[in-house]
Amino acid sequence: MKLYYFRFPNGISNFGDNLNPWIWDRLLPGMFDEDKKTTFVGIGSLLNEYIPKAQKTVVFGSGVGYGKGLPNIDQSWKIYCVRGKLSAKALGVSSELAVTDSAVLIRRLYQQASNKVNQFAYMPHIDHAIRGDSSWKLICEQAGIAYIDPRWPIEQVLSAMSQTEVLLAEAMHGAIIADALRVPWIPVLTSARMLPFKWQDWCSSIDIEYKPQYVMPDSKLYPPGPRMRSSWRYSINCVKQAPQRFFKAVWEGETKKMAMQLADIAKTSKPILSSESRIEQLTVELEERLEQFKQDVASGYFHHSD
Incomplete structure (x- = not known):
């Protein structure tokens, strides 16, 4: 069974995508190999036309989002759960399959630090982290808050996040894992090209309304273009383009302006956290569906005769 998730070119790591091997190898040890007859679609906005054709396709907690089209779902698909109600509606499947993002299962795998080092920390979208590179660290320093880079190794991000009072x-x-680990969070938006659908989809699962706080940078940072990851080609181009092409064009006054906006958001915005009963309920439901998947594997449901 092949574990399918988005991978950036040139070996660039992204926290959200790389949660896949980190979580699934722990919850389903020995389950995955390079056999493409069965594809396991897990964490990420992966439910689009790019999913490779397989004899059987497993969906566990993924969401609709990127891509121009939806996958062709037929009898070869086994959907255990999707990220939220919006994904279920878009796919035309039962709303009973809408649980939450499967990354929430990290609650059973990671023991967070008890000591808090940072009052606030900021974690940008991966595409913005690539484009901005070290400039984001500078902006956060000017704002007086810590910086968490989504390109860091999983354990480093988890450690920094768990030592933060508000993300x-x-x-x-970043928000999903923060909420799962009981770290209050504030959604931030720095580009009109971001995709609100996936946020709304996930937030609906935890009974939270998505209302981001805006840090609007100079247009030189993010020239007009497609929505983030609207195509694989876009993400590849994002990596190829030198980040300095955008951030060298930003004057010192612009970075200071963004830093002031971040600092103001940290000081004035009310942090969000789903209720303990709701997040635990969702975690248990994910565990039950994961157990059903294990039973299906044991019964030979995904066995191929050829």
Whole structure:
């Protein structure tokens, strides 16, 4: 069974995407190999036309989002759950399949630090982290808050997040993991090209309304273009383009302006956290569906005769 998730070119790591091997190898040890007859679609906005054709396709907690089209779902698909009600509606499947993002299962895998080092930290979207590179660290320093780079190794991000009192998150899986680990969070938006659908989809699962706080940069940072990851080609081009092409064009006054906006958001915005009963309910439901998947594997449901 092949574990399918988005991978950036040139070996660039992204926290949200790389949660896949980190979580699934722990919850389903020995389950995955390079056999493409069965595809396991897990964490990410992966439900689009790019999913490779397989004899059987498993969906566990993924969401609709990127891509221009939806996948062709037929009898070869086994959907255990999707990220939220919007994904279920878009796919035309039962709303009973809408649970939450499967990254929430990290609650059973990671023991967070008890000591808090940072009052606030900011985690940008991966595409913005690539484009901005070290400039984001500078902006956060000027704002007086810590910086968490989604390109860091999983353990480093988890450690930094768990030592933070409130996370300002443009990276959605930063917010998802923060909420799962009981770290209050504030959604932040720095570009009109971001995709609100996936946020709304996930937030609906935890009974939260998505209302981002805006840090609007100079247009030189993010020239007009497609929505983030609207195509694989876009993400590849994002990596190829030198980040300095955009951030060298930003005057010192612009970075200071963004820093002031971030600092103001941290000081004045009310942090968000789903209720303990709701997040635990969703975690248990994910566990039950994961157990059903294990039973299906054991019964030979995904066995191929050829």
